[in-house]
Amino acid sequence: MRKMIACTVLALALAGFAGAAEAKGCIKGAVVGGIAGHAVGHTFAGAAAGCAIGRHQANKRQRDRDTAGQPATR
Template sequence: MRKMIAGTVLAVGLAGFAGAAEAKGCIKGAVVGGIAGHAVGHTFAGAAAGCALGRHQANKRQRDRDATAQPAPR
């Protein structure tokens, strides 16, 4: 029990030093993928795939916004 508590405290402490992650699209995709994966017995695989797909879609939307926001070259 002490090892588990010490490991948890260490993990939480080290998580504070991690850099900020870009989670745009990932969280929503992970939730949807986790639910869909749970229906077929692969919750974590669904969440991972949903995160990747959500991140991809967020990047694509951002590229589209950037392309329309910049004036056309002369």
């Protein structure tokens, strides 16, 4: 019971620090990471890692799209 209360308090505290977040990649990554983490007994850690990785990949794809139309400079 204490663990659940501590997790709830931590989640609410972290939610207070969150600004306007873009979920590109995070939702899909969290689902995949949560499933993979569940297989090894770490569902929430897997979901958090999946979200971070999914967000990183989405940012990388966006950067690639933004620079695709620009000429290379040296």
